[in-house]
Amino acid sequence: MNKTNVNHPDTLSAAITGSGGSGVVTAGQMLLKAVAAAGLFGLMTRSSGPQIRGGESAAMLRLGVKPVNNLDDKFDILLAFDWLNVTRFVDEIPLQPGSLIIRDPDAGEVPPELASDDIQVLDAPLKSLAKTIDGGRPNMIGLGILAKLLGLPEAALRQVAAEHLEKKGEKAVEATQACISLGHTQEWSELPISPLEPPHTPPVRWNISGNEASCMGAVRGGVRFVAAYPITPASEILEWLAPNLEKLGGSLLQAEDELASVNMIIGSSFGGVPSLTATSGPGLSLMMEGLGLAVTSETPLVVSNVMRGGPSTGIPTKSEQSDLNIALYGFHGDAPHLVLAATNIGDCAFTTQWAVYLSEVLQTVAIVLSDQSQGQARSIIEPPAEPKEAYQRLLAKSPEEENHYQRYALTEDCLSPMSIPGTEGCIYTADGLEHNERGTPSSMTEDHLLQLDKRRNKIDGFDYGEAWADLQGEGENCIITWGSSSGAAFEAAQRLSQAGVPTRALALRLLAPLQKQKQQNTLQGVSNAIVVEQNHGAQLYHYLNANQLLPPGTRSMAQPGPLPIRPGDVMAMMTQEADND
Amino acid sequence: MTETQTQPALKAKDYKSDIKPVWCPGSGHFAVLSALSKALAHLALKREDVAMVSGIGCSSRLPAYTEVYGFHGVHGRALAVAGGLKAARPDLTVIAAGGDGDGFSIGGNHFLHACRRNMDITYIVMDNEVYGMTKGQASPTTSPDWSASKLTPHGPGVPSFNPAAIALASGATFIARGFSGDPNKLTQMIVEGIQHKGFSFIHVFSPCTTFRPEQKGWKKQVHEYAEEVTANPVKTAQGLQADDGMGTGLIYRTELPPWQPAYDAICEPSALEKEFQV
Numbered sequence: 044m045n046k047t048n049v050n051h052p053d054t055l056s057a058a059i060t061g062s063g064g065s066g067v068v069t070a071g072q073m074l075l076k077a078v079a080a081a082g083l084f085g086l087m088t089r090s091s092g093p094q095i096r097g098g099e100s101a102a103m104l105r106l107g108v109k110p111v112n113n114l115d116d117k118f119d120i121l122l123a124f125d126w127l128n129v130t131r132f133v134d135e136i137p138l139q140p141g142s143l144i145i146r147d148p149d150a151g152e153v154p155p156e157l158a159s160d161d162i163q164v165l166d167a168p169l170k171s172l173a174k175t176i177d178g179g180r181p182n183m184i185g186l187g188i189l190a191k192l193l194g195l196p197e198a199a200l201r202q203v204a205a206e207h208l209e210k211k212g213e214k215a216v217e218a219t220q221a222c223i224s225l226g227h228t229q230e231w232s233e234l235p236i237s238p239l240e241p242p243h244t245p246p247v248r249w250n251i252s253g254n255e256a257s258c259m260g261a262v263r264g265g266v267r268f269v270a271a272y273p274i275t276p277a278s279e280i281l282e283w284l285a286p287n288l289e290k291l292g293g294s295l296l297q298a299e300d301e302l303a304s305v306n307m308i309i310g311s312s313f314g315g316v317p318s319l320t321a322t323s324g325p326g327l328s329l330m331m332e333g334l335g336l337a338v339t340s341e342t343p344l345v346v347s348n349v350m351r352g353g354p355s356t357g358i359p360t361k362s363e364q365s366d367l368n369i370a371l372y373g374f375h376g377d378a379p380h381l382v383l384a385a386t387n388i389g390d391c392a393f394t395t396q397w398a399v400y401l402s403e404v405l406q407t408v409a410i411v412l413s414d415q416s417q418g419q420a421r422s423i424i425e426p427p428a429e430p431k432e433a434y435q436r437l438l439a440k441s442p443e444e445e446n447h448y449q450r451y452a453l454t455e456d457c458l459s460p461m462s463i464p465g466t467e468g469c470i471y472t473a474d475g476l477e478h479n480e481r482g483t484p485s486s487m488t489e490d491h492l493l494q495l496d497k498r499r500n501k502i503d504g505f506d507y508g509e510a511w512a513d514l515q516g517e518g519e520n521c522i523i524t525w526g527s528s529s530g531a532a533f534e535a536a537q538r539l540s541q542a543g544v545p546t547r548a549l550a551l552r553l554l555a556p557l558q559k560q561k562q563q564n565t566l567q568g569v570s571n572a573i574v575v576e577q578n579h580g581a582q583l584y585h586y587l588n589a590n591q592l593l594p595p596g597t598r599s600m601a602q603p604g605p606l607p608i609r610p611g612d613v614m615a616m617m618t619q620e621a622d623n624d
Numbered sequence: 625m626t627e628t629q630t631q632p633a634l635k636a637k638d639y640k641s642d643i644k645p646v647w648c649p650g651s652g653h654f655a656v657l658s659a660l661s662k663a664l665a666h667l668a669l670k671r672e673d674v675a676m677v678s679g680i681g682c683s684s685r686l687p688a689y690t691e692v693y694g695f696h697g698v699h700g701r702a703l704a705v706a707g708g709l710k711a712a713r714p715d716l717t718v719i720a721a722g723g724d725g726d727g728f729s730i731g732g733n734h735f736l737h738a739c740r741r742n743m744d745i746t747y748i749v750m751d752n753e754v755y756g757m758t759k760g761q762a763s764p765t766t767s768p769d770w771s772a773s774k775l776t777p778h779g780p781g782v783p784s785f786n787p788a789a790i791a792l793a794s795g796a797t798f799i800a801r802g803f804s805g806d807p808n809k810l811t812q813m814i815v816e817g818i819q820h821k822g823f824s825f826i827h828v829f830s831p832c833t834t835f836r837p838e839q840k841g842w843k844k845q846v847h848e849y850a851e852e853v854t855a856n857p858v859k860t861a862q863g864l865q866a867d868d869g870m871g872t873g874l875i876y877r878t879e880l881p882p883w884q885p886a887y888d889a890i891c892e893p894s895a896l897e898k899e900f901q902v
Contacts, residue, residue, distance in 0.1 A: 079902040249900040259900070262893040268712045287896055292889030296711050298704070299737040306701040307708030310677065313695055314713035336698045423902065464693040464709075464716055467672050472687045472694030483643055483688065484696075 113530025187226020194238020264399025518545025
């Protein structure tokens with residue numbers, strides 16, 4: 044038999060599918076935990092229909108001996124509990140010659156969309172084996188089989204079962220362990236997979252989702268108040284923060300709508316407490332008026348926007364990078380603010396923490412973009428880094444009596460000390476109306492211009508250091524990207540370079556304000572560039588083009604969701620002749 | 625409210641700023657500002673420990689005219705800003721203010737939930753049954769046959785609603801009506817509202833003499849609220865139906881615990897990382 048993962052001996056890709064309630068996600072999560080216990084890295088994204096019960100579900104994993112930031116081009120193994128509704132997933136689980144399907148013969152034949160002469164099929168009677176165990180479940184039999192094929196030790200799986208099902212009681216744990224062992228001891232004539240070799244001394248690692256990482260970044264940055272309205276795929280941020288903010292002396296308020304959410308955190312931030320809300324595209328649309336208020340009143344706040352397929356309700360359970368335009372341009376008036384994007388799951392922590400620091404020191408709005416494929420994916424990662432410098436809000440101290448406090452005073456760096464209620468002698472009224480330095484409403488041309496300049500220059504003039512982007516590789520070819528597409532871009536650049544096509548990849552973390560000089564320096568010597576993003580409108584491409592930041596002839600690779608950008612597709616685009624475009 | 629004393633005692637004028645109001649001569653809002661500053665002086669609150677929050681409209685200009693911390697936000701969201709501020713800063717006395725359009729139309733949803741949430745916030749609505757700042761359109765409290773707006777030439781054609789009844793149904797724990805033409809009684813209402821632990825709704829008839837000159841006649845129409853004042857919402861609901869809508873005074877008061885998060889920190893963020901460590 045062919046060894047399926049011969050092209051990428053460092054990683055293995057497996058998908059688990061089944062109808063809703065068949066335990067796909069549970070099996071995937073337990074597998075990922077066992078991967079971690081075995082000393083490896085891994086990534087698990089999930090895909091599901093909009094139904095809460097009775098829909099379809101898929102867990103897509105990629106395991107590696109080094110950190111894994113994106114899915115591979117093809118899957119080595121597909122474990123199917125049943126074939127109900129699997130056609131809705133077929134395009135998300137591309138197989139290749141030599142790929143292996145594990146199926147339950149009782150669930151019927153492999154559907155024609157997946158069947159092929161060069162796909163190997165292993166018959167595993169999941170249901171009938173589960174019936175031999177009191178309380179047995181087919182998904183856990185499947186988990187045992189998959190773990191065996193991937194070379195994960197049985198003991199690690201049993202330990203994971205004990206931890207994962209602790210709350211369900213001893214009986215459930217025993218039944219699950221029995222199923223895993225039964226699956227694990229199935230004998231196959233020849234295993235078609237080369238298992239991964241874990242490092243002898245595995246490094247320190249975390250098992251975390253992108254949404255959880257965003258939470259860690261928020262609380263590390265000092266956020267202690269959150270108001271938000273539930274929305275897929277951002278709700279996990281709220282669910283994690285609600286109990287954990289309390290432990291830090293803060294709190295979370297479930298608001299009546301997103302209009303309330305954003306205005307509530309304007310209130311709490313005005314009160315001196317670093318504040319955040321989390322949402323997705325439709326919620327961000329509802330918040331835009333309030334964000335304009337925060338910009339004008341110079342009230343710091345962070346919006347964590349976990350993108351999904353849009354517009355409107357769109358594809359709420361699946362990923363897309365299509366909120367860049369609203370994050371950049373959604374405001375009314377001239378409203379300078381910050382837009383950041385996390386380049387991988389662990390980076391959700393770094394970027395959110397940095398966004399909190401920047402919004403606080405610059406007294407403005409920071410929108411952090413992640414997406415469903417980061418937020419709801421779990422990954423085994425190296426512990427996320429923290430920004431080098433912890434910036435804080437500049438606070439006003441009680442002035443001499445004759446100097447009336449000026450909230451919006453014009454200063455050299457355009458940052459004026461902010462007074463917090465309770466501070467004697469620095470009373471002022473924050474205002475969404477244009478105002479003079481003291482904060483008194485003004486419709487005078489001069490005041491408007493001075494305050495517009497202030498709000499722009501404080502952001503443009505700030506030194507953002509080196510964190511504005513991630514750069515890997517070198518060469519005259521360049522892949523420019525952002526957000527969750529970065530993993531595929533970096534892998535493509537690496538594989539191209541190994542194949543003799545020197546390629547660098549640039550992933551922008553700070554999308555506004557653009558670091559024009561730094562980006563121009565980084566792109567020196569590039570003669571062939573593409574802009575890679577997961578949306579239909581080529582939003583980043585047009586943004587960079589409008590700012591004259593792309594080398595001549597740069598091409599756009601804009602692919603809407605929900606299919607992830609895969610490294611092989613990026614490589615193909617990069618090596619395509621420019622004039623064929 | 626926060627019990628803090630200040631020395632020497634401040635007078636009502638010390639709670640007014642030096643900014644000249646944009647209001648038209650004869651507007652009822654002047655008297656509301658005056659009653660509010662008297663109430664703050666009576667309570668001897670430290671100016672820096674009070675925050676006035678508002679949305680958009682003539683009455684929403686109020687914060688800038690007071691010498692306390694203020695936030696003048698966007699249309700309809702005063703209660704949201706006030707709620708976030710109070711949740712994060714329970715030590716402050718938080719007062720929200722605005723008009724009938726701001727509070728009951730564009731901000732209607734926040735009004736329902738602020739009543740229900742029962743945070744310790746005082747909400748003063750200056751009702752003149754008209755959008756003044758946009759030059760005279762009907763609001764949710766405008767009578768159905770008021771046809772002076774070009775926008776509704778036949779009148780709004782839908783019944784006006786009763787803010788006190790909605791506050792009661794939504795769970796407010798202090799409901800009162802006042803009249804700008806009776807500033808002493810209004811001052812007393814505001815004092816009691818600030819002292820009340822929970823969401824206090826003070827509905828003030830405050831005439832717009834520019835777009836609703838007929839409201840000069842309100843001083844003859846308002847009267848003492850004659851129905852029984854109890855903590856029983858059923859009896860109060862019946863009383864509100866019996867009243868002609870112009871009765872002023874305390875309408876309803878009950879004691880329920882305000883919603884207020886207050887947690888002591890028990891760890892640092894680094895302690896929360898353990899959950900993720902493999």
